[in-house]
Amino acid sequence: ERQPLRCFRRRRVAAMCGELANGELAKGEPVLAAVEGGGTTFVVAIGKGSPMQIVERAEFPTQVPPSQTLDQVAAWLSKRKY
Template identity: 65%
Template sequence: TIFAGVEGGGTTFVVALATGQPPELKILERAEFPTAVPPSKTLDQVVAWLAARHYDALGVAMFGPVDLDPESPSYGYITTTPKPGWQHTNVLGPLRAVRDVPF
């Protein structure tokens, strides 16, 4: 099983592919993209990176706050973050649209 991970930070997004289980987790590949404005600049790079690779599941960690209610129309959006330009950004939608895998 290959896991994809996306970690969105205030200055950098890190994406990686890994296999195994902790503590035996093995990073297969990793990339970093600057957290840019507009958000689509960063998200397009992350989506392209993911689309070019095979993985079986996706995990996401993100600066926030993020709407975590799956019943909400803004589920997966960064909401009222102090990060300039990232308020009300749909992060989860574009990432999940790349591949239909468990999240």
């Protein structure tokens, strides 16, 4: 069963979802996407496995309006296939 994508209005956001970018459900190791938004930088990372290990990480300068930065983060995440 698919888990819904959850959005939280907090400075530090972590969401776990069992769906891959291609729409298939993940099997095996858990995958975690984390986003941390700050005044100057947004950091996004992908973690995988048990125990969780960061396998990819990126930083984006915070833009005005912040929705532009979130668009960059979403584009970066959508290109990942785990």
